[in-house]
Amino acid sequence: MVEYLQxxxxxxxxxxxxxxxxxxxxxxxxREGDQCRLGISDFLQQRSGDxxxxxxxxxxxxxxxxxxxxxxxxxxxxISLASPITGTIVTINxxxxxxxxxxxxxxxxxxxxVIIKALDWESDHKCLLEPNAYFLRMKAQAEEAAR
Amino acid sequence: MTxxxxxxxxxxxxxxxxxxxxxxxxxxxxxxVVENLRPEKTCLVALSLLVMGDKEAHEMMTEHPxxxxxxxKLACATKMARASGGMVIKDYAVLDVYRRYRQYKPQGIAxxxxxxxxxxHALAEEIALTVDxxxxxxxxxxxxxxxxxxxx
Numbered sequence: 001m002v003e004y005l006q007x008x009x010x011x012x013x014x015x016x017x018x019x020x021x022x023x024x025x026x027x028x029x030x031r032e033g034d035q036c037r038l039g040i041s042d043f044l045q046q047r048s049g050d051x052x053x054x055x056x057x058x059x060x061x062x063x064x065x066x067x068x069x070x071x072x073x074x075x076x077x078x079i080s081l082a083s084p085i086t087g088t089i090v091t092i093n094x095x096x097x098x099x100x101x102x103x104x105x106x107x108x109x110x111x112x113x114v115i116i117k118a119l120d121w122e123s124d125h126k127c128l129l130e131p132n133a134y135f136l137r138m139k140a141q142a143e144e145a146a147r
Numbered sequence: 148m149t150x151x152x153x154x155x156x157x158x159x160x161x162x163x164x165x166x167x168x169x170x171x172x173x174x175x176x177x178x179x180v181v182e183n184l185r186p187e188k189t190c191l192v193a194l195s196l197l198v199m200g201d202k203e204a205h206e207m208m209t210e211h212p213x214x215x216x217x218x219x220k221l222a223c224a225t226k227m228a229r230a231s232g233g234m235v236i237k238d239y240a241v242l243d244v245y246r247r248y249r250q251y252k253p254q255g256i257a258x259x260x261x262x263x264x265x266x267x268h269a270l271a272e273e274i275a276l277t278v279d280x281x282x283x284x285x286x287x288x289x290x291x292x293x294x295x296x297x298x299x
Contacts, residue, residue, distance in 0.1 A: 050242055052242060052245055075219070075242060
């Protein structure tokens with residue numbers, strides 16, 4: 001059972017899962033052995049709006065930290081997201097094609113994006129935020145947006 | 148309405164989201180159906196009338212099958228139609244329709260871009276066919292059986 005930090009800003013409730021790391025951009029990283037599962041945070045999905053389409057780099061693609069690995073088209077914006085992990089994309093969530101709205105419905109669970117076989121976790125890890133740090137950052141961004 | 152009489156009119160209720168691109172698409176498609184494609188078979192009911200409890204609008208809801216067009220996942224049109232006692236035969240979500248017509252990316256609000264206009268047209272054509280299927284049936288009881296089960 002995943003536990004969450006949560007805050008309400010205006011009429012919106014935002015959650016941050018405490019069992020994973022986060023990039024500054026709101027991508028979560030859950031380490032699973034030598035692989036990392038990636039997805040987007042609840043705040044990022046709510047701020048971006050309902051997802052229409054997702055384009056992910058194909059399985060087998062080698063990405064370096066900072067490389068674009070997914071483009072998400074929502075009803076509001078097109079967002080290009082950079083991988084916080086260096087490695088090879090080994091699995092893409094099959095639900096992204098058939099039910100892209102899963103990202104909005106379950107961003108920390110079934111709405112994950114990809115699994116990357118990490119090549120340099122120790123270096124990448126240093127650039128990621130602990131859940132508490134991301135929570136404070138996210139809360140500040142949400143409050144700023146609400147003003 | 149008897150069980151063997153064809154449906155005379157279908158009510159169309161679009162999203163009332165002003166200032167939202169997908170809301171605008173829903174309204175443009177509704178106008179096209181009601182004013183151009185199937186004027187003799189359809190009737191537009193503004194969501195605001197249901198919200199304000201307009202008696203005439205509520206009576207119409209209970210007498211005719213309804214098609215709703217939602218601009219976002221809040222699905223206000225569908226929820227309000229059902230809360231008003233309406234028989235929602237088909238609820239369309241603009242985002243789902245856009246997923247089928249990715250070449251028509253809607254933008255703009257007060258004035259839709261070409262993609263938005265094309266998307267509204269494509270949606271209107273789908274709605275018109277649904278209207279035809281409702282107004283040519285000889286068994287309106289089957290409509291009641293289907294109420295609210297079709298997604299957009």
